[in-house]
Amino acid sequence: MAQQQTDQQVENGGFVVDTEDCEARELAYRERGTARPVTVVGNPVLHKECKDVTAFDGELARLIDDMFASQKAAEGVGLAANQIGVDLKVFVYDCPDDDGVRHVGVVCNPVLEELPAEQRVLDESNEGCLSVPTAYAELARPDYAVVSGQDAEGNPIKVRGTGYFARCLQHETDHLYGYLYIDRLSKRDRKDALKQMAEGTPRYETVPNN
Secondary structure (H helix, E strand, O other): OHHHHHHHHHHOOOOOOOOOOHHHHHHHHHHHOOOOOEEOOOOHHHHOOOEOOOOOOHHHHHHHHHHHHHHHHOOOOEEEHHHHOOOEOEEEEEEEOOOOOEEEEEEEEEEEOOOOHHHOOEEOOEEEEOOEEEEEEEOOEEOEEEEEEEOOOOOEEEEEEEHHHHHHHHHHHHHHOOOOHHHHOOHHHHHHHHHHHHHOOOOOOEEOOO
């Protein structure tokens, strides 16, 4: 299986193939996993850089299964480990791009690649976050993103996305370095997002900040 994925990556310019068998792969992760409550802004684990993944073992595999289950329960398109209280650099995604193509995968130890200036076209769409429930705000981000990292077995991978999926890759990588999307907003817009959150009711279980 690993060799087949490597061969596909070579054919795909070095990028991971994350658009095939999406439904079956996501379901397999989710059926093995258990949904966990989501941490929200103010929880210390969300506001610091996470630890690197160094053990690509059964414990990591179980975490990834739980992350897919948690993401589905919360109706999200991406989830970072610290959003369920785990201090590790890993995120999962089940996200469409602007062409409606579904992408499903997992990235450990992600690093967002810097784009050349000529490739930086900003998209000012609305953004939300499971850790800032019921709140949304416009945030300018590049409409193309490349993330390098490792898969669940520790093999090097690169993932690329456009449009909404590019936003997801940037958003989830930010999480693992201690940043929420509201940290990139103006003070006024951040205050408004927090007000939206205070006035809303999450549709999924969250961890209270005691």
